[in-house]
Amino acid sequence: MVTAPRDSRERRVTVRDVAAHAGVSQATVSQVLSGSRPVAEETRARVLAAVQELGYRPNHFARALRQQKSHTVAIVVPNITHVTYPMVARGAGEILGPLGYQVALYDTNGLRATEKQIVRTLTDRMVDGAIVFGYPLAPSDARMLQESGVAVVNGSPGSESSPLWDTVQVDETAALRYLTRTLAARYDGPIAYIGGPSGHNTAPRREAGFRAGMQDLTLATDPRLTTSAPYTWAGGRSALTAMLEAGLRPRLVVCANDMIAIGAIAAAREYGLDVPGEVAVSGYDNIDAAEMAVPPLTTVEASPFEQGRAAARLLLERMTDTYRGPARHLTLSAEPVIRASA
């Protein structure tokens, strides 16, 4: 027969306990811990000793309730499963953590309904700030957050347009333009582009970059060689297969992301074409698989870690009211990573 005490939950040590133990008032304890007003050195030492001895840990909720702030920052992303977003969270955590902020990660799953629900949760939980990353912040969501006193930064391609909140982004158009220009100059022959699905928010920006790069070299883009596919391996594979089946023979295939590119490499190989000897292929994102691909994939690295850090810094200045001016828009460059595939 089991007789262990089921509820071993110990009573929490409170400010009151510490005050009693140190022979001072609660106010003094609170003060010593927060440094909000001067305290006699001797008293201070006594309080600290009591804190140590009793193992006092402040109750987060009581503090949050009283101060109306939770010392928590939310990071809201569309897909926690894609490496980019955890990296953003790590970057932000690196800045915010040491300053005493908790960083909480929320996953919208790409659903508008979930986005809204999370925004409501954030105001209920009185987060001090929110970094919405990977999709354009809805104005109504931004308003709701700001009215509740939540500082906001949006990190998303194309997000520079809003005058109401700070943004961080990578200039995808410029990155793909540069990559296209660099690679197109190397290969003699038709150049193809496999873009992302038209519904996706990054697709048009990347395609614009490809077109601009072509134009820089005064090359025409052949509509039969410009197509789109889901952002997947299978999507890239069938897109290039379709071109090859149609008798087209691109010398270079610029792809809107790495998965498409790796799929395209597979298609080329299945067709008996050497990569990069007969078809060169490039991607975008620099996912893990890019380095491990055969041949290793030439791609673009958007440094999500740095984006997270940057977003956190902007947010911090808003939360602490260090900066009060108009919305700031920070653009980071994405760098080409040249490997063997193109």
Next chain:
Amino acid sequence: MVTAPRDSRERRVTVRDVAAHAGVSQATVSQVLSGSRPVAEETRARVLAAVQELGYRPNHFARALRQQKSHTVAIVVPNITHVTYPMVARGAGEILGPLGYQVALYDTNGLRATEKQIVRTLTDRMVDGAIVFGYPLAPSDARMLQESGVAVVNGSPGSESSPLWDTVQVDETAALRYLTRTLAARYDGPIAYIGGPSGHNTAPRREAGFRAGMQDLTLATDPRLTTSAPYTWAGGRSALTAMLEAGLRPRLVVCANDMIAIGAIAAAREYGLDVPGEVAVSGYDNIDAAEMAVPPLTTVEASPFEQGRAAARLLLERMTDTYRGPARHLTLSAEPVIRASA
């Protein structure tokens, strides 16, 4: 000159406001919202209308402070960047979310110091439960959590040993044993194993599986063909290269994870060996890159999503006191995924 009001933060609507608006007491409002005692239909309707009209949202902290529970479950993982862990979080969220629990993800970065710090945070934040996943829970951490009334589940290979907390795990040994047996029977010739780094907690279990599989077929393991490497592409590549340089020609290479395996494939290819024609290779984890590898990688899928769900269910029963018995240990099978590489 900017004259917009700087603090647009609106005063929160409280229970008091709703009560006044509906002409009832705070107690009644609280009751209607939580369903904790019967209320006359007419009163109920009036309260609900007031809630609607005023846009009332309960204050999470006040509630947590009063009830001494936060309706939050923490998931603590060693590396938020590895796909497995976000998947676990999603699985747990799928169970816990609809029941009104918030799921918060914490990243220890593989550091013991951070683990401890997070455990302290969790007790401060009065989480109702914690799923510690991907590393063995330290007994002292478990004690600290349980003493604060936090329900605990540990998900980690080899974690079945503790009588003090529930565990969920995948039997890595059995999985690799089965895979080894299956593959080894197919190929005629020497069989190699590239294991993980000896410091890593999963390495010995996977190696044991390999050895058991070999034994099942009464095959001897050649020490020169049994090596270890970091869990990386580069690690796998140099490990197999070293064997080949030494004049060894394994017909099958069983690897402790996918990155090692994909690196080994690269090494074989660089040596002009066909995969799987001359060297067959298998991995473990079924990461994204496995499917995209050339040839697609034969591997083992540990279904982190299901593990997350399972852990959440165990935790839930502890949190709600639905289950009060001795520690339970759930083992899920990991399934082989046979592709072209072996």
Next chain:
DNA sequence: TTGAAAGCGCTACCAA
């Protein structure tokens, strides 16, 4: 330099 006490918003107990 310190203490007393109000009150953050909520729930749950005790009465009616």
Next chain:
DNA sequence: TTGGTAGCGCTTTCAA
């Protein structure tokens, strides 16, 4: 079926 109210643990005036 409902209301009054104490109190969760903390910070922050106001007074001394």
